[in-house]
Amino acid sequence: MSIGRCAGTSCGGKISSDYILYRVLGGIFLFLATVFTGLATPAMAQTYTFNSVQVEGNQRIETSTIVARTGIARGEKVTAGQLNDAYKRILDSGVFGSVELTPRGSTLLITVEEHPTINKISFEGNKRIKDETLEGVVSSQSRRVFTPEQAEKDASEISKVYSSQGRVAATVVPRIIRRSNNRVDLVFEIAEGTTIEIERVSFVGNRVYSDRRLRRILASKQAGLLRTFIRSDTFIADRVEFDKQLLRDFYLSRGYIDFRVNSANVEFTRERDAFFLVMDVQEGQQFSFGKISTVSEIKGVEAPRYNDVLKIKPGVIYSPSLVENSIARQERLALRDGVDFLRVEPRITRNDRDLTLDVEFALVKGPRVFVERIDIEGNTTTLDRVIRQQFTSVEGDPLNPREIRESAERIRALGFFKESSVETREGTTPDRVIVDVDVEEQPTGSLNLGGSFSAADGFGVAIGLKEENFLGRGQRLGLQISTAQDSKSYVLGFGEPHLLGRNLAFNVDLGLSTRNSSFASYDTSRRFFNPSLAFKLGELSTLQVRYGWNNTEMLTRTNIATGAVITSEIAQGKRSSSSLGLTYSYDSRLGGLNPNSGVLFEVGLDAAGLGGDNEFIKTAAKAIAQTKVLHEEVTLRASFEVGALSWRSNTSSRTIDRFILGSEVIRGFEPAGIGPRDLSGGQDDAIGGNYFAAARFEAEFPLGLPEELGIRGGLFYDVGNLWDLKNVNTAGGNIVGADGSLRHVVGFSVLWTTAFGPLRFNFTKALKKETFDKEQSFDLTIQARF
CATH class of the missing domain: 3.10.20.310 (membrane protein fhac)
Structure with missing residues (x-):
């Protein structure tokens, strides 16, 4: 049978079996040939050649701009991958919502949809x-x-x-x-939703300090009764990070060098209307300073001389700030000695057995780098010199990185700028640096409205206009107006913190005041002009030198009778005094070695007689010591105050020239409630005294109430005396108390920190007093600003 004679699918009306076999074998052969051919020959990548590019859908963007962004040249072969890259480039331009590339023979069609x-x-x-x-x-x-x-x-x-x-x-x-x-x-x-408050702030892992003490450190506060007026109880995530740093600084300044915050968890309450803030802390052990020494690695620099300027001693609780202050002292000594580029490296050795840290201050030679210039930008109002005054370095001085950091802090402390930064960069040569100061100014003027109440002056309103950066010169200009019920004052003040470009503060106050006091049978009128100069003698001490001109007068009150002494003093009319004075003060409460304790000592003297009607020497001294005990929960404070007046004029002194004690000196009595009095003519006039002495002892402590209430308690004991009427015209008077006697007072205080200001309620009992004293068993003081 010839396969070639049977055409089609049949031969003689039937399907040939030979034909079927032939077709099956042929199909298998063709399949195998295709497979082996594919394995032997790689697939050819598809390519395109475009002679023209058409763009559709563009309204604002030029066609040429879109074509140029494809990166495809006409007549060149382009692969599918290159087309995909062109698509991405057009889409990445950000001006199209959709992009489509369609090859049409030798033409590339780009269809775009522009963003509006x-x-x-x-x-x-x-x-x-x-x-x-x-x-x-x-x-x-x-x-x-x-x-x-x-x-x-x-x-x-x-x-x-x-x-x-x-x-x-x-x-x-x-x-x-x-x-x-x-x-x-x-x-x-x-x-906007509502603000979500912090319902509770608690701590885990703290053993030394209570939750109550630690909560006082944080910027975040628990919601309290006055939550409507307090924003610090609002939850702010960034503030939590700041709180962590506050905790670290608190513990490190108290010797807990291993302290760390493990976590700060914020959780919603069950009602999802407030937060719980829980801080997990690890306190560690408290370390003290061990051996303190200084070594010199610079030829000609003697270590003992630099070691003598250190204030820290072994046994003092360790604090990084004390180390920093010690380094600053030694570097300042180097500048005075003319030793340039001296650097102090603190080398600390840890002694876990006795929980001490040995500190060795190494005097080393730093790199020879000079300040090329100081560039200041951003100050549109503030003069450059105001900012430059915060630097102790000038162009050409050796670079001291510590001084640059301290200058940056001083610039921020001015309060003139919303933001400020001080950075250094390389100058024209590697051994020179340029200090860049970048600031952003903020308003420095303020209008303060205040309300006050006191037993001495009654209710009153205070208005204050103040500009802290007058004309961009860093000067203070202020006007204070006080209109209390029984006391009025108008004061214009001016201050220059850097007189003649030096660290010398000049201040002057000019004003007048009138007082219609409820505790006296006379009114007073006073005009004054008081310029002063103040400068630092040391890190913690200052000296103020001042001049005072005062014109004062005692006036008769309508329908008020007076005793013989007050009557004679009113008859003197206006009297003026011209005096020179100085005040020395030493205050370690903030900058001392111990953050929990400190002292304030202040002594002043005024001598009048350089013109004017009055001639006298008046001195006063005050000493305050305070400390915190029981893990800083209780504050103990002791105060001592004395004063003396030596009258030198031919005329007698007046009551307003002598000392009159108020509740700020001895609590438990009305203003002018103790001391010599004139009972003549059936009157009861307080006439003051030439000498006074007072001591106050008090303790402030928590009452166990929820801290968000801001209420603490206090116990106090005051003792004091006011006496002597030498150089006083007492003719016709019925004088009592001239020889003086000690008064003893005990009391209990409730201190309430509110959003409007601190309130203090004093409940007192005089243990010892005179029959003519004016006791006051309750006193409320309010100071508010709004």
């Missing part, structure tokens, strides 16, 4: 934060291309602004409103 442009941006639902503030947060701008990605980022930034104010539940949704010509209005719909 933003017609305007608006905010809806924001009441707590102004539009101007939110506009500074978003990056989207009018007449710029709108992209959904950028709108979502802007919404996230707005949410962060609300979170920083404690509104963590705030939601921001960006929406668009279509306009003509492919434009849209971008609207941020804001649901």
